[in-house]
Amino acid sequence: MDVRMPAKSRSREFQRKISPVAILALTGVLIAALWSALLFEQRRNYEDVDRHSWSDSGGVARTFEEHVDRTFNNIDAVLLVLRQAWVDDRSKFETKVRIMQAAYDDSLLVQIAVINADGTLAYSNLDPDAAPVDLSDREHFQVHRDSDVDELFISKPVKGRVSGRYSIQLTRPIWSHGDHFGGVLVISLNPSYFSGFFGSLDLGEGGSIALVGLDGLVRARGIDLKLDESAIGKVVPGDRPFMQADAPDVGTFEAVSVIDGAKRRISYRRMSEYPMVVAAAKVTDQVFAEHEELWRHYKWGAAVVTLLLLAAGAWLARAVQLQQQLRTRLLFANDSLRTLNTIAIQAGAELDDKFYKALELGCKHLGVEMGVVGALHDNTYVVDKCYSDTFADLKEGDVLELPSTYTPDTFNSSDVVFVRHGSQRHGASLLGSDTFKHECFIGTSVRLGSTLYGVVGFYSTKPYAQEFDDGDREFVRLLGRWIGSSIAEDRAVKELTALATTDSLTGAKSRGYFTTAVDDEISRAHRYRRPLSLVLLDLDYFKRVNDCFGHHSGDETLKHVAGVVQGLLRATDLFARLGGEEFAILMPETQEHEALLVAERLRINVSNSMIETLGGDVHITISAGVAQLKTGEDFKTIYNRADSALYKAKSRGRNRVEAAGSPTVIGV
Structure with missing residues (x-):
């Protein structure tokens, strides 16, 4: 007993198992998951870059602070030694100055000088015989003169009247007879000394470090691994956090530079021993430039993957749809294939015998009276082979009316054509006459590769043959292909035989x-x-x-x-x-x-x-x-x-x- 499921039921079950819509939905889920993961990872990477940026600039600021603190401490120690030598024995003072000059070259020391109590220049290592110069207007002289506190003073960047160069002057007061003001000892530092330190740090393109007094004046600034002399003496706005009295000694902020207008992320540290602030800054755009470039590539890659997924999903959905259609066709055409197999087995070796047997079995399979293979000659279809148990007057060489009438819109395509009597636009009968009331035709083109050879068609005048199901259409389609391949094979064999003989x-x-x-x-x-x-x-x-x-x-x-x-x-x-x-x-x-x-x-x-x-x-x-x-x-x-x-x-x-x-x- 045949318990097979009907073709349509099996087709619906197959469609429930997998659907093109489900494939497209799954493709959308995969694309959404891809972009969600990408954006999540981008955000996480952004936060890592942000955190490391502040950490790096903070570390640079701390290192720079230690360097500045060590330099000022060393110079202050030198000031104390030289001041004692000036007070005790000035001949030894000259010797110690030369020693200091040997220990610190021009990269640090600009000048060692002594100012008398009246504000005139008493000594300069640059010109021991220099004429007296009035320096009573210098801030450092006035600070020490008006104060009885013995402490280190760090001046604003000033241009020396003897050296002619900008310098940061570290000074100590000189006391005579114990508590009387006797003048000021000055060591002028070259701001470019810090360039050696600037060159050892890389804060990225546009990155900078700066030494700023609590008075807001820039003492030294390095940018792009070199000294920025144009920034010396510039005034930092008072709204900067490190300029606020209640601000923490260590902090970070983001601001636009008054020097070059670039937006930077700044880490600062207030020096505990000196009225100075050190700051390390990275250009905000440069901080995230590599991150943005990297993720731009990732997004382009994700876009390509998205397109590939869309193409693959669409292709797979289409393939499933075609597979479903093919499965349905195959199920519908099961009987037709058995008939074609019978034709192939029973047909003779000669091509005419094959076609005659195919038309005979085709008529029996479809329940019609006549089958015809027509060949195209000068835009007219001529009967090539015919089988009929009713229409004896149609023979080989006769013109086939229907295909001639409908060539432009029927047999130039590979689809199966079904025509009933009375549906023709010109009103022509399928067989060239209006004899039969119930007349119908089903047929398709026969092609040799891409070349149109002719048609194969079946005619009937029986009322019950007015409708053909999908299985019948599939049978005619497959028969047309079989005839085309048989003709092509026969021609190929003849050509090969001719070549061989x-x-x-x-x-x-x-x-x-x-x-x-x-x-x-x-x-x-x-x-x-x-x-x-x-x-x-x-x-x-x-x-x-x-x-x-x-x-x-x-x-x-x-x-x-x-x-x-x-x-x-x-x-x-x-x-x-x-x-x-x-x-x-x-x-x-x-x-x-x-x-x-x-x-x-x-x-x-x-x-x-x-x-x-x-x-x-x-x-x-x-x-x-x-x-x-x-x-x-x-x-x-x-x-x-x-x-x-x-x-x-x-x-x-x-x-x-x-x-x-x-x-x-x-x-x-």
């Missing part, structure tokens, strides 16, 4: 085909004791044609001679090219004297013809040898006798025919 230059049969056919003819002649003659032809002085006129002319000569010979032979005669300029003719039912007459006629026709070639007009003659098959002979024997006769014709002057001659021959 025919000489490509002259159109004569090939040597291989000839030797095979000769054996069959000799066997038949011996079996039925019928005459059989062999003629060997050879072109006289053919080598001269090639030498004088060229090989192209030689080829034309061979083709011409072959054409003359083929035009005078019977359909039953076998003409072949054995090689070079040698030809053979096998003539069944022909005695030697008859073959001699044919060979002589061939010789005369060739001799009387002129061959026009690219190299010039060529005149050629032939020589021939004729032999009739003897009792018990094989091909080799008769060939040798015909060849001897040909040799005799050549030796006797050429342009002649000779016979082997023998009284003991078959069929006499």
Whole structure:
């Protein structure tokens, strides 16, 4: 018992298992998950960059603070030593100054100077004999003069009147007689000294570090690994956090620079021993530049993956849809395929037999009266093969009305066409008349690859055949493809056979085909004791044609001679090219004297013809040898006798025919 599910039910079950819409929805979920993960990871990476940025700049600020603190401490210690030497023994003061100069080169020390209590220059290591200079207006002099506190003072950047250079001046007061103000000891530091430190730090493009007094003046600033001299003496806005009295000693903030207008992320530290602030800053855009560039590439990659997923999802959804349609078609066409299998098994070897059997079984399968294969000739469909148990008047070669009428919109496509009587736009009957009330047609085009060959169609005048189901349509579609492939296969076989059995230059049969056919003819002649003659032809002085006129002319000569010979032979005669300029003719039912007459006629026709070639007009003659098959002979024997006769014709002057001659021959 057949318990298989109906085709439509099985199709619906398959569609429930997997749906193109579900595939597209899953594709959307995958794309959403991809972008969600990407954006989450981007945010996490952004936060890491942000955190490391503050950490890096804070570490640089701390390192710079230690460097500045160490430098100021060292210079303050030098001030104390030199001040004591100035008070105790000025001759030793000069010595200590030279020692200090040797220890600290020009990269740090600009000048060591002493100012008297009245504000005039008492000493300068740059010019010990310099004329007195009034320095009473210097801030550091006035601070020490007006204060009784012995402490280090760090000046604003000032331009030296002796050195002529900008410097940061570290000073200590000089006391005489214990508590009387005796002047000021000054060590001027070169701001570029800090460039050595700037060069060891990399805060990225536009990154900077700065030494700023609590008075808001910039003492030193490095940017892009070098000293920024233009920033020395600039005033920092008072709204900066480190300028606020209640601000923490260590902090971070983001602000636009008053020096170059760049927005930076700044980490600062207030120095505990000195009224100074150190700050390390990174350009905000540069902090995230690498991050943005990296994630720009990631997003482009994600966009490409998204497009690939969309394409893959669409392709897969379409593939599933086509698979469902194909499955439905296959289920509908199950019976049709069995019928096609029956056609393939029962059809004969010849193409006409195959088509006739296909049309016969097709009519039975569809329940119609007539099936037709029509071929396209000059925009008209002509009956190629027809089967009918009703319409005896339709035969091969007749014009097929319906396809001729509907060529533009039916059989130029590969779809199956179904037409009822009365639905034609021109009102023409399917069979060329209005005899039948209930007339219908189902058919499709037959194609050889991409080339339209014709149509296969089925006609009916029965009322119940007015409708065809999907299985019928699929059967007709598959039958059209089978007919097309059968025609293409038959043509290919014939072409291959022709290539294998025919000489490509002259159109004569090939040597291989000839030797095979000769054996069959000799066997038949011996079996039925019928005459059989062999003629060997050879072109006289053919080598001269090639030498004088060229090989192209030689080829034309061979083709011409072959054409003359083929035009005078019977359909039953076998003409072949054995090689070079040698030809053979096998003539069944022909005695030697008859073959001699044919060979002589061939010789005369060739001799009387002129061959026009690219190299010039060529005149050629032939020589021939004729032999009739003897009792018990094989091909080799008769060939040798015909060849001897040909040799005799050549030796006797050429342009002649000779016979082997023998009284003991078959069929006499």
